Amino acid sequence: MQEADPLVDFSMGVELSFCGSQDTYRIDLAGHVMKQLRAVQSDLATTVHTWASHYHWSETEIFAVAPWRRDVISWH
Numbered sequence: 001m002q003e004a005d006p007l008v009d010f011s012m013g014v015e016l017s018f019c020g021s022q023d024t025y026r027i028d029l030a031g032h033v034m035k036q037l038r039a040v041q042s043d044l045a046t047t048v049h050t051w052a053s054h055y056h057w058s059e060t061e062i063f064a065v066a067p068w069r070r071d072v073i074s075w076h
Contacts, residue, residue: 009026010026010027010029011024011025011026011027012024012025012027047062047070048062051065051070
């Protein structure tokens with residue numbers, strides 16, 4: 001599997017320079033990506049709720065605003 005798609009089974013070799021020991025660590029890229037996706041989804045849900053609460057807009061109206069414009073407004 002490693003030869004066919006190295007990102008499926010991603011690992012990283014580490015060598016400690018002070019003692020010369022080596023070890024290999026597996027990295028769960030899919031798990032990391034899913035964690036990031038959940039964080040972005042949560043932030044977006046919070047943004048939609050906040051905008052809807054303040055402006056009484058629908059999701060369609062909120063998503064019609066460019067993402068960079070939604071991100072610059074702070075609700076402190």
